Amino acid sequence: MVGLSIGEKLFIQSGIAQDLRCDGRRRLTYRPLYVETGVIPQANGSARVRMGETDVIATVKAELGKPSPSQPDKGKVFIHVDCSSTAAPMFEGRGGEEFSSELSVALQRCLLGSNSGAGAGIDRASLCIAEGKICWDLYVDGLVVGSDGNVLDALGAAIKAALSNTGLPRVHVTVAAPDGEQPEVDVSDEEFLQFDTSGIPVIVTLTKVGRHYIVDATTEEESQMSSAISISINKKGHICGLTKRGGTGLDPSVILDMISVAKYVGEQFMNRLDSEIAAAEASEAE
Amino acid sequence: MEYLSPEGLRLDGRRPMEMRQLRAEIGVVPKADGSAVFEMGNTKVIAAVYGPREVENKTHQMNDQALVRCEYSMANFSTGDRTRKPKGDRRSTEISLVIRQTMEACIITHLLPRSQIDIFVQVLQADGGTRSACINAATLALSDAGIPMHDLVTSCSAGYLKSTPFLDLNYVEDSAGGPDVTVGFLPKLDKVTLLQMDSKLPIGILEEVMLLAIEGCKAVAGYIREVLLENTKQLEYRRGG
Numbered sequence: 437m438v439g440l441s442i443g444e445k446l447f448i449q450s451g452i453a454q455d456l457r458c459d460g461r462r463r464l465t466y467r468p469l470y471v472e473t474g475v476i477p478q479a480n481g482s483a484r485v486r487m488g489e490t491d492v493i494a495t496v497k498a499e500l501g502k503p504s505p506s507q508p509d510k511g512k513v514f515i516h517v518d519c520s521s522t523a524a525p526m527f528e529g530r531g532g533e534e535f536s537s538e539l540s541v542a543l544q545r546c547l548l549g550s551n552s553g554a555g556a557g558i559d560r561a562s563l564c565i566a567e568g569k570i571c572w573d574l575y576v577d578g579l580v581v582g583s584d585g586n587v588l589d590a591l592g593a594a595i596k597a598a599l600s601n602t603g604l605p606r607v608h609v610t611v612a613a614p615d616g617e618q619p620e621v622d623v624s625d626e627e628f629l630q631f632d633t634s635g636i637p638v639i640v641t642l643t644k645v646g647r648h649y650i651v652d653a654t655t656e657e658e659s660q661m662s663s664a665i666s667i668s669i670n671k672k673g674h675i676c677g678l679t680k681r682g683g684t685g686l687d688p689s690v691i692l693d694m695i696s697v698a699k700y701v702g703e704q705f706m707n708r709l710d711s712e713i714a715a716a717e718a719s720e721a722e
Numbered sequence: 723m724e725y726l727s728p729e730g731l732r733l734d735g736r737r738p739m740e741m742r743q744l745r746a747e748i749g750v751v752p753k754a755d756g757s758a759v760f761e762m763g764n765t766k767v768i769a770a771v772y773g774p775r776e777v778e779n780k781t782h783q784m785n786d787q788a789l790v791r792c793e794y795s796m797a798n799f800s801t802g803d804r805t806r807k808p809k810g811d812r813r814s815t816e817i818s819l820v821i822r823q824t825m826e827a828c829i830i831t832h833l834l835p836r837s838q839i840d841i842f843v844q845v846l847q848a849d850g851g852t853r854s855a856c857i858n859a860a861t862l863a864l865s866d867a868g869i870p871m872h873d874l875v876t877s878c879s880a881g882y883l884k885s886t887p888f889l890d891l892n893y894v895e896d897s898a899g900g901p902d903v904t905v906g907f908l909p910k911l912d913k914v915t916l917l918q919m920d921s922k923l924p925i926g927i928l929e930e931v932m933l934l935a936i937e938g939c940k941a942v943a944g945y946i947r948e949v950l951l952e953n954t955k956q957l958e959y960r961r962g963g
Contacts, residue, residue: 497799521844
């Protein structure tokens with residue numbers, strides 16, 4: 437990105453202070469959201485989300501695996517994000533690794549809960565087929581194709597859409613096996629179970645510029661931030677994860693205020709996202 | 723596996739000399755100077771061009787011509803089994819080099835001295851012919867970026883199975899173990915810029931297969947020209963012309 441002059445920086449900061457951003461939006465307004473599902477047919481589920489020039493693709497691939505011994509009644513979910521060089525020249529070679537790791541970890545924290553699996557946004561118990569023996573392993577891959585700020589929120593939305601689009605084949609255990617042995621299974625080619633995504637949270641990132649917070653920041657606006665908080669919120673309004681970025685310290689009361697703003701914004705975004713996903717699935721079915 | 727049915731149809735219903743369906747779109751990555759999506763059947767790639775811009779590493783700067791760089795990477799989900807390393811492995815490095823050399827020969831580099839042109843190609847879905855799709859996408863992206871070129875570079879692959887030349891192999895046909903000839907072609911100048919082959923082929927058959935691939939390249943060139951013309955009409959319309 438080309439550097440910003442002092443005049444441009446002041447323009448961005450004052451605009452935000454006056455509730456009129458560079459592209460005409462208000463502080464808590466999102467950019468137009470476009471969702472397409474089923475973009476990668478060979479994956480079990482996939483989606484592409486565009487917010488302005490930020491363009492991300494998420495895919496879900498399901499494979500049969502063995503549950504981990506500490507959690508025999510839950511399936512496993514792995515989230516990994518890659519930043520494509522097409523998004524920015526600085527992602528070439530290993531340049532995008534740091535940002536990709538940051539995104540992967542933030543998504544895992546927001547969607548998968550703790551190591552013990554408690555409090556996960558994605559219901560891993562529904563992935564179990566035979567307790568202790570067979571479960572589904574979901575590999576969620578994100579690819580950042582275009583980057584213009586707010587990539588984390590876009591990825592969260594894309595993962596939610598991709599999971600809505602995911603159909604897991606129905607698995608019948610044909611031969612029950614004694615302890616220590618793998619049972620035989622029959623994986624159906626026709627019957628598919630739609631993954632239940634009603635409990636999956638959306639991620640809302642609030643970026644603090646000066647004394648105000650904005651939602652859905654562009655790269656230019658992010659360059660002027662003092663700090664940012666990403667909060668994942670589910671349909672019930674519960675917080676499923678929280679990440680603070682940026683070095684500047686925040687007063688605790690400010691954080692609490694940002695959380696309540698995020699809850700309000702998150703509810704509207706979730707409704708909009710759900711209707712976009714439904715529309716995308718409907719047009720894909722045609 | 724029956725690569726050619728008794729009725730003369732391939733596994734996906736095509737005739738031996740038939741190409742897969744082509745689809746292209748320009749300007750898909752707004753931040754890039756030029757970008758394009760190119761699909762050949764189920765193979766889908768995105769190319770983005772950043773440049774001409776200032777050279778990052780001054781030691782590589784050339785005073786009489788532009789520096790062309792290229793990176794090829796495959797998305798985790800692009801193949802049937804998830805690949806662990808999207809880039810940096812030997813195959814990706816080789817294909818990056820091949821694409822760079824092909825495009826560099828075609829760009830009029832002496833018009834842009836002391837500058838750098840980056841071509842990034844990302845494979846979203848791989849179903850055979852990724853190399854060709856990448857070169858075609860790169861050509862469109864370079865055109866979108868307005869970078870001067872001698873000619874459009876187009877690419878297509880051809881193989882030889884069951885004593886028949888096959889045009890535009892998909893992944894299953896490519897895995898059959900027969901030869902896979904990839905050709906890069908300049909249609910107006912009528913010159914071959916890239917020629918690669920793997921597996922083995924009797925010399926007498928090579929000419930036939932290569933000429934078939936060249937015909938494929940010409941067909942791709944016709945399609946690319948249509949897409950560029952349509953894009954220019956759109957730009958003219960938006961400008962109020």
